[in-house]
Amino acid sequence: DIQMTQSPSTLSASVGDRVAITCRASQSISSWLAWYQQKPGRAPNLLIYKASSLDTGVPSRFSGSGSGTEFTLTISSLQPDDFATYYCQQYNSYSRTFGPGTKVEIK
Amino acid sequence: QVHLVESGGGVVQPGRSLRLSCVASGFTFRNYGMHWVRQAPGKGLEWVAVIWSAVSNIYYAESVKGRFTISRDNSKNMLYLQMDSLRAEDTAVYYCVRDSDNGNYHFDYWGQGTLVTVSS
Numbered sequence: 129d130i131q132m133t134q135s136p137s138t139l140s141a142s143v144g145d146r147v148a149i150t151c152r153a154s155q156s157i158s159s160w161l162a163w164y165q166q167k168p169g170r171a172p173n174l175l176i177y178k179a180s181s182l183d184t185g186v187p188s189r190f191s192g193s194g195s196g197t198e199f200t201l202t203i204s205s206l207q208p209d210d211f212a213t214y215y216c217q218q219y220n221s222y223s224r225t226f227g228p229g230t231k232v233e234i235k
Numbered sequence: 236q237v238h239l240v241e242s243g244g245g246v247v248q249p250g251r252s253l254r255l256s257c258v259a260s261g262f263t264f265r266n267y268g269m270h271w272v273r274q275a276p277g278k279g280l281e282w283v284a285v286i287w288s289a290v291s292n293i294y295y296a297e298s299v300k301g302r303f304t305i306s307r308d309n310s311k312n313m314l315y316l317q318m319d320s321l322r323a324e325d326t327a328v329y330y331c332v333r334d335s336d337n338g339n340y341h342f343d344y345w346g347q348g349t350l351v352t353v354s355s
Contacts (some may be wrong), residue, residue: 129297162341162342164280164342166280170347171330171345171346171347171348172280172330172342172345173345174341174342174343177335177340177341177343178341183343215279215280217280217282217341217342219339219340219341222285222292222294222339223282223294223296223297224270224282224285225282226279226280226281226282227279228279229279229280
């Protein structure tokens with residue numbers, strides 16, 4: 129199986145900050161990567177697919193980049209609604225794997 | 236709009252069985268791959284299984300292979316997960332998830348989940 133890692137595991141930031149989360153795959157996954165946001169007690173919500181494509185209705189402050197084995201989710205100006213846990217997920221192989229998650233906390 | 240509603244969760248003893256169901260609405264169910272994804276309490280997300288829109292393609296995570304069976308009834312817009320030989324480590328919220336296409340792409344819609352607790 130393809131292993132996914134994320135860094136940092138926790139990120140403390142303030143409203144208005146620019147934040148970046150890194151996701152790495154154990155082998156090349158081309159651009160077959162998605163990012164999801166999850167708030168406590170809720171189902172995850174799709175943000176980005178194919179590494180850099182913004183899902184419908186997702187604010188433009190979210191962006192994704194990367195290909196191969198290294199990817200980044202960037203939030204250009206953190207808003208109160210953005211404090212949540214973020215997961216990357218590869219879909220290069222039929223056996224899907226998620227990263228362990230990055231919790232974005234209020235500083 | 237797309238709506239996915241899971242049911243069938245509950246408390247079950249180790250070694251016993253449970254069947255989860257998911258009713259889909261708001262889209263042409265037979266045209267989309269469907270997945271089950273689970274999340275143990277306080278933990279991250281784990282993909283469990285996928286059934287493609289072409290039902291001949293079914294895949295499982297190694298952790299459930301041989302114990303869980305995914306199936307679908309396109310005439311009823313239903314997705315199922317038959318879980319046998321349950322273990323304590325299967326305790327989790329189970330989400331019904333739509334693939335954005337035939338079963339080989341990203342996940343675009345999630346249900347709210349149903350909690351399965353395996354405990355004696």
